[in-house]
Amino acid sequence: MEYISTRGNVEARGFIDTVLMGLADDGGLMVPFKTPVISPETLEEWRSLSFQELFLEIFSYYTNDEIPYEDLKEMVYTSYGNFRAPEVTPLRKINDSLHVLELFHGPTFAFKDVALQFMGELYSYISKVRGEIIHILGATSGDTGAAAIQGVRGKEGIKICILHPHGKVSKVQELQMTTVDDSNVLNLSVEGNFDDCQKVIKELFADLDFKGRYHLRAINSINFVRILAQTVYYFYAYLQIEGSDEKKINISVPSGNFGNIFSGYLAKKMGLPINKLIIATNENNILERFVLTGEYKPGSFTGTYSPSMDIQVASNFERYLYYLLDEDTVKLSAYMSQLQTDGKITVDGELFNQVQADFAALGVKNQQCLDTIGKYEQEYGYLLDPHTACGIAAYEAFSGSGETAITFATAHPAKFDEAIALTGIKQDFPAQISALFEKPQHMTVVEHDKAEIVRQLQAFYG
Numbered sequence: 515m516e517y518i519s520t521r522g523n524v525e526a527r528g529f530i531d532t533v534l535m536g537l538a539d540d541g542g543l544m545v546p547f548k549t550p551v552i553s554p555e556t557l558e559e560w561r562s563l564s565f566q567e568l569f570l571e572i573f574s575y576y577t578n579d580e581i582p583y584e585d586l587k588e589m590v591y592t593s594y595g596n597f598r599a600p601e602v603t604p605l606r607k608i609n610d611s612l613h614v615l616e617l618f619h620g621p622t623f624a625f626k627d628v629a630l631q632f633m634g635e636l637y638s639y640i641s642k643v644r645g646e647i648i649h650i651l652g653a654t655s656g657d658t659g660a661a662a663i664q665g666v667r668g669k670e671g672i673k674i675c676i677l678h679p680h681g682k683v684s685k686v687q688e689l690q691m692t693t694v695d696d697s698n699v700l701n702l703s704v705e706g707n708f709d710d711c712q713k714v715i716k717e718l719f720a721d722l723d724f725k726g727r728y729h730l731r732a733i734n735s736i737n738f739v740r741i742l743a744q745t746v747y748y749f750y751a752y753l754q755i756e757g758s759d760e761k762k763i764n765i766s767v768p769s770g771n772f773g774n775i776f777s778g779y780l781a782k783k784m785g786l787p788i789n790k791l792i793i794a795t796n797e798n799n800i801l802e803r804f805v806l807t808g809e810y811k812p813g814s815f816t817g818t819y820s821p822s823m824d825i826q827v828a829s830n831f832e833r834y835l836y837y838l839l840d841e842d843t844v845k846l847s848a849y850m851s852q853l854q855t856d857g858k859i860t861v862d863g864e865l866f867n868q869v870q871a872d873f874a875a876l877g878v879k880n881q882q883c884l885d886t887i888g889k890y891e892q893e894y895g896y897l898l899d900p901h902t903a904c905g906i907a908a909y910e911a912f913s914g915s916g917e918t919a920i921t922f923a924t925a926h927p928a929k930f931d932e933a934i935a936l937t938g939i940k941q942d943f944p945a946q947i948s949a950l951f952e953k954p955q956h957m958t959v960v961e962h963d964k965a966e967i968v969r970q971l972q973a974f975y976g
């Protein structure tokens with residue numbers, strides 16, 4: 515399997531080189547040259563597979579020629595061995611029309627662990643078999659950083675630096691990142707918001723000289739391996755529902771950077787018969803506005819109860835646009851430079867119809883998010899975290915009668931007690947989370963200043 519850039523100006527690469535490259539050298543995102551399609555018969559054969567077995571089947575299509583099966587298998591079983599649920603991502607039935615797929619049973623209690631536990635193992639493997647230096651650099655709205663740090667802490671041959679917006683992540687998120695005392699971890703707490711952090715990172719990755727000199731590697735969902743790892747639970751969830759081949763299965767996904775939902779789009783392209791893909795966002799609703807009007811235009815930043823979705827520039831949107839434009843790299847490049855110059859992109863006519871066929875979308879307001887948490891606690895005794903609550907509100911808005919919905923629970927409610935407390939609900943914290951409050955923190959607070967951030971990186975990576 516080979517991979518190319520959405521912008522068409524990078525020579526085709528193999529799987530490992532694609533992982534190492536992260537952001538494509540021409541500023542685009544790496545995508546498979548050809549998407550493998552799974553036949554309905556094969557899909558039915560997969561019904562009895564465990565999460566790990568399914569992971570191996572799906573990845574084999576993408577890594578086959580480069581990573582020996584036994585090596586991949588070892589990485590997969592190590593990655594998911596420390597999840598708190600044997601199913602890895604268990605599916606809970608809430609009522610006849612709704613299931614919740616719990617993606618928060620990994621070490622940091624959010625869905626990012628599913629891809630990043632594997633990615634930590636993979637980077638470690640690449641460092642060993644290829645002798646590559648792995649210097650991970652990333653920005654986080656909270657969950658990615660925590661999960662990435664847990665994925666690689668203490669691993670030989672790897673250093674990781676994570677930027678997070680100072681004071682704008684939840685207390686538990688901050689503690690999960692900063693109470694790690696391994697010397698291969700650096701937390702930079704930036705005076706600014708997430709988009710400010712991500713902008714600096716994007717510029718550093720776009721500076722090929724800097725990127726090469728310091729061996730920068732990405733863990734953001736610009737990295738294709740994250741997208742691919744996330745397709746596994748779309749297949750898994752679908753296959754867990756009895757008779758799903760005869761049902762209309764909708765999937766509602768709390769979304770920010772468009773990474774998770776893009777994995778669903780890819781799963782559908784690979785032949786998974788998902789009926790509706792529902793994008794749930796909060797008041798930072800660039801994706802909702804795009805689906806409703808065809809205009810993609812970053813708006814102003816709003817702080818909400820679901821901070822991991824407080825994002826205006828959805829990185830993976832470019833991958834979707836590439837497929838929307840029929841994999842035409844020239845057209846895609848024109849749209850992306852238009853976004854750069856005009857600050858927006860508009861699609862109309864046939865293209866817009868296609869967008870509306872591909873997705874439904876809802877930007878959930880703060881109050882509606884809290885109301886949804888209260889309602890599900892009262893009616894079903896099931897406590898939603900605020901991101902998942904947005905997903906549930908969007909499922910309620912779009913799932914028709916007779917349809918079956920799966921909403922992704924992207925985080926454990928204990929991670930976002932600030933919002934839960936506003937509903938008047940008191941929750942018990944899992945022991946692993948309570949323990950964080952006792953540990954010392956390690957982080958460096960920096961101005962939102964690229965030169966200062968670069969100095970910190972140079973000192974750390976050496």
Ligand SMILES: *Cc1c(COP(=O)(O)O)cnc(C)c1O
Pocket residue numbers: 624625626657658735768769770771772773774775822823901924925
């Ligand atoms: C990261 C995150 C999201 C958004 O996922 P994207 O892949 O960026 O769209 C939603 N919910 C939680 C809890 C997250 O951590």
